[in-house]
Every structure is written in structure tokens, then in C-alpha cells.
Amino acid sequence: MLKKSTAPGWRFLFTHPAHFIACGCGSGLSPWAPGTIGTLFAWASFPLLQLLMTGTTLLAFLVLAFIIGVAAAQRTGADLGVVDHGSIVWDEIVPFWAVLFFCPDGWAWQTAAFFLFRFFDIVKPQPARYFDEHVKNGFGVMTDDAFAAAYTVAVLLAAQALLSHFALI
Template sequence: MFEKYSNDNPVNKVRMTWSFAFNHPAHVIASFFGSGVIRPAPGTWGTLAGWLVFVLLSPWIPYSSWFFIVAVTFFLGAWACQKTSDDLGVPDHGSVVIDEVFAIWLLLALMPPVLAWQIAAFLAFRFFDIVKLPPADYFDTKMKNGFGIMLDDAIAALYAWLVLLAVQWVLY
């Protein structure tokens, strides 16, 4: 399950640099403006950057508009993930974090706009993104293209949402 994160994995020997992250629009999108270059745990940094952007933009964007933004980000992200993976020569490189950004935006759009729920969403999503329960594990290991990269995080967001929905149901 955690082989993907092992230092012995050849994928982890390829590093995305800041100059690479900003040398093509697809790389900027895939690395979410370079947040995926930050080490360690680029996926967590990308999720955190996505959360920050969500919080900063939410006062000006109605919650219903987030679903349109998420849909556009999914397709734009799939293209950017594919292009960046091809250019790096590595499928689903750790520095490709637009999938985390898309997923946290989707999850936050479904949560009450309260800091405690946002923190819970962040933690639940990171847990399910790392653990990769089925069918996320299938998309992560077998579908090595832009859509597969985006889909496994969509499934992680779905699992996080279901758990948080159950918690809301119990609390309220």
C-alpha cells in the first residue's frame, strides 16, 4: 500500500524543480503554482494550498459555483497531469498535486463553511488519499493517465465526505 512513497521506488528518484514547474502552463496547473515542489509530503502541501485558495476565494464565490469550478478543474487537471507526467517521464509524480486541489475543493464545497469542518475535511481527505481504498487503488495503480490521477482523488474525497456526513448525522 505504501510502496508508492518508498525511497526505493524509482519514481521517487525524479524531482520536479521550480523551473520545471513554471516552464509550461500544464506544469503550473499540475504542480498548483509550485506547491507540489515543496518537500516532504507534496500531496499534503498541495491540499493545503488548495484549502487556502478555497478559503480566500469563498467570500466572493457562491458555494454553488464551486461545483462548476471543480468540474472545470477536473478536466483541466486531467490534461495537465497527463502532459506533466509525460514530460517528467513518470506517471503520477508526487509533485503533481492538482488532483489533491480538485478533491479538496469538491469536499470543502460539500462541507459546512466552518473552520472545524474544514479541518476535519482536510484530515479525512489526506487519510483516504494516502490509504487508497478500493476502487481508488485501482485507478492509482492501473489507470496511469490524467483521468486516473484525478479519479483516485475524487474517490478519496467521496470516502471522506461519507465519513464526515455520518459524523454530521450523529452530531446533529
């Protein structure tokens, strides 16, 4: 059994498709802050998703990616012996893609989104903390980050509304 902080090797990544997905195409194998690296992977890959899909198609893809993520995280966590192993970063990737989908346009907004998402993912305000601490399966792994994404989007949209109210944007 691996410790939560011990990253599996590249070989593990290719032993099952669930491992490749859950470990974020390899981004979760980073020895340094795999959750942050997974979020950066999401940010870097989102423009490709936008080229391939728009609107409701992209939203449907995100829902499907979440559902697949539940199964992939469940299998990978079981194989690693740790439900929410640090190398499992699909739970950062899919919710951050959702954040970027709802994020106002521009690098400043996306940068704010990145830092807010990482903050909420680390702090885990309720109900994210409940899912992190009590729902010990793939659904819990994915859902606590979905709440971090929801908090991030709420703060971004509130900031956008406030700034536009004062004609600052």
C-alpha cells in the same frame, strides 16, 4: 527521467502552463510531503474561491478544474517520465476544494476534513486503488483522489447527521 520522489525545479514549473497547474502553482515542488502541502494549498486558497464564486458557479468551476487537471497531469507526468509523479498535486487540490464545498461550516469540520482526506488519499480504498494501480494516465491520477474526496464527504456528512441526531451540534 525523474524518480517519483524527486521534485522538479522551479524552472520546470514555468516551461508549460500544464506544469504550473499540475504542480499546484508550485506547492507540489515541496521536498517534504508534496501531497499534504498541495492539500494545505487547497485549504488556504478555498476562501478566495468562495469570494469569487458561489453555489453552482463554484461547482461548475470544480468540474472544469478537474477536466483541466486530467490534461495537465497527463502532460506533466509524460514530461517528467512518471505518470503520477509526487510533484503533481492538482489531484489533491481540486478534490479537496470539493470536500470543502460540501463540508459543514467551521474550523473543526475543516480540520477533520483535512485529516480524513489525507487518510483516504494515502490508504486508497477501492475503487480509488483500482484507478491508482490500473489507470495510468491523467484521468487515473485525478480520479483516485476524487474517490478520496467522496469518502471524506460521506464520513463528514454521516458524522454531522449522527451528532445532530444526538443534539451534540
